[in-house]
Amino acid sequence: GQQLNQSPQSMFIQEGEDVSMNCTSSSIFNTWLWYKQDPGEGPVLLIALYKAGELTSNGRLTAQFGITRKDSFLNISASIPSDVGIYFCAGASGANSKLTFGKGITLSVRP
Amino acid sequence: GAGVSQSPSNKVTEKGKDVELRCDPISGHTALYWYRQSLGQGLEFLIYFQGNSAPDKSGLPSDRFSAERTGGSVSTLTIQRTQQEDSAVYLCASSFTKGIGELFFGEGSRLTVL
Numbered sequence: 001g002q003q004l005n006q007s008p009q010s011m012f013i014q015e016g017e018d019v020s021m022n023c024t025s026s027s028i029f030n031t032w033l034w035y036k037q038d039p040g041e042g043p044v045l046l047i048a049l050y051k052a053g054e055l056t057s058n059g060r061l062t063a064q065f066g067i068t069r070k071d072s073f074l075n076i077s078a079s080i081p082s083d084v085g086i087y088f089c090a091g092a093s094g095a096n097s098k099l100t101f102g103k104g105i106t107l108s109v110r111p
Numbered sequence: 112g113a114g115v116s117q118s119p120s121n122k123v124t125e126k127g128k129d130v131e132l133r134c135d136p137i138s139g140h141t142a143l144y145w146y147r148q149s150l151g152q153g154l155e156f157l158i159y160f161q162g163n164s165a166p167d168k169s170g171l172p173s174d175r176f177s178a179e180r181t182g183g184s185v186s187t188l189t190i191q192r193t194q195q196e197d198s199a200v201y202l203c204a205s206s207f208t209k210g211i212g213e214l215f216f217g218e219g220s221r222l223t224v225l
Binding site (some may be wrong): 090 | 202214
């Protein structure tokens with residue numbers, strides 16, 4: 001089946017640093033989404049991308065939909081302690097298809 | 112409430128017992144999804160409802176798992192004869208649009224099978 005690859009499993013950065021996360025797939029996706037999950041809560045949508053090559057920002061977050069439609073990245077600039085959490089990428093191949101999620105990257109921010 | 116509501120938030124059961132997990136989606140959302148999250152794993156798709164019908168139930172792991180949705184609203188995920196490997200957080204999400212839309216997740220039901 002379709003799989004999304006996220007690595008590494010954990011990232012540790014210093015407060016104020018920028019961080020970039022990648023998500024790759026062997027299959028083409030037509031929609032890419034990035035979610036963040038805080039402990040004990042459900043994932044919350046950060047950014048949605050619907051067009052190959054699209055670059056979208058949401059505050060300190062920037063995400064891009066890869067031109068090959070097989071990858072996406074998320075950048076967080078000037079990290080702060082509340083950026084801690086698990087970041088999931090998710091993709092869908094068609095208008096009526098389910099979302100496939102990556103395994104997530106756990107981000108830790110040292111003050 | 113304004114968000115997706117799930118109950119119970121925590122459930123501990125003995126191996127072999129049946130459990131029911133409930134999801135109350137955001138009012139007006141026609142699409143409803145169940146995902147399972149195990150420790151260190153991503154979100155594993157289980158089943159998707161559009162209205163009361165389930166066009167995609169391909170993710171249900173075995174015939175011990177079933178789900179229904181009534182009145183285009185509340186959904187119940189039932190696990191029969193629970194096994195220890197069923198222990199996970201079961202997340203429900205709803206979406207306003209058919210197919211791909213922005214999913215809004217509940218806080219999940221944590222199931223522990225002893």
